[in-house]
Amino acid sequence: xxxxxxxNHAHEATPRRWRAVFLAVASLASLTWAFAGILNPQMSQLxxxxxxxxxxxxxxxxxFQTTDxxxxxxxxxxxxxxxxxxxxxxxxxxGWAGIGFVAGGLFSVVDALVTxxxxxxxxxxxxxxxxxxxxxxxxxxxxxxxxxxVVGFALPILLLNSTMTRLRPVGLVVAWAWVVFTLLNGIGxxxxxxxxxxxxxxxxxxxxxxxxxxxxxxxxxxxxxxSRAQRRMTIC
Numbered sequence: 001x002x003x004x005x006x007x008n009h010a011h012e013a014t015p016r017r018w019r020a021v022f023l024a025v026a027s028l029a030s031l032t033w034a035f036a037g038i039l040n041p042q043m044s045q046l047x048x049x050x051x052x053x054x055x056x057x058x059x060x061x062x063x064f065q066t067t068d069x070x071x072x073x074x075x076x077x078x079x080x081x082x083x084x085x086x087x088x089x090x091x092x093x094x095g096w097a098g099i100g101f102v103a104g105g106l107f108s109v110v111d112a113l114v115t116x117x118x119x120x121x122x123x124x125x126x127x128x129x130x131x132x133x134x135x136x137x138x139x140x141x142x143x144x145x146x147x148x149x150v151v152g153f154a155l156p157i158l159l160l161n162s163t164m165t166r167l168r169p170v171g172l173v174v175a176w177a178w179v180v181f182t183l184l185n186g187i188g189x190x191x192x193x194x195x196x197x198x199x200x201x202x203x204x205x206x207x208x209x210x211x212x213x214x215x216x217x218x219x220x221x222x223x224x225x226x227s228r229a230q231r232r233m234t235i236c
Contacts, residue, residue, distance in 0.1 A: 068112035075105030100155025
């Protein structure tokens with residue numbers, strides 16, 4: 001093996017290890033919603049969006065806001081680690097994925113801080129006010145920031161499977177399952193299918209979030225396995 005190849009492996013191993021750590025912490029923080037049904041059982045698991053748990057009129061809102069901020073901050077760090085890996089090649093899959101992690105993480109923080117006024121799922125008055133546009137600017141902006149979060153998360157999920165080594169088949173399956181449920185969630189949110197299973201936007205979003213977290217953990221595990229192999233090759 002040439003010296004250049006050894007140096008490349010050494011250059012990759014450190015960002016991989018740090019990205020794995022950052023993704024593991026972000027994944028743990030993102031799982032708070034899994035306990036939301038216990039903390040706030042009045043919210044519909046079939047229809048309510050996860051962000052409604054952070055609405056200003058809901059209990060435990062500060063818990064969900066805090067964990068979303070932690071998740072977003074560590075995803076930004078994962079993006080920085082990915083950009084360090086990309087180095088002077090910003091237009092490679094690594095570069096674009098790093099930008100996606102940073103954008104998704106940053107707007108996750110904004111999304112947690114720019115909250116909805118109330119929960120449309122739990123309050124018919126809130127739903128009517130939302131439909132009529134009689135809600136605060138924060139409530140309206142939340143929809144936009146949530147959309148940017150999804151787009152940001154899509155970039156690494158769709159681009160980084162090719163960089164996996166040991167767990168690429170698992171990454172591909174999880175990535176495309178994420179795409180399916182994210183599309184179902186988006187289609188259901190258009191309100192074209194009221195009264196049908198397509199209207200179960202809360203359920204589809206929960207599947208999407210679970211698969212996104214699983215993909216982060218898959219990438220983290222692959223990074224750890226690969227960085228260990230690269231470290232051994234560097235030592236040899």
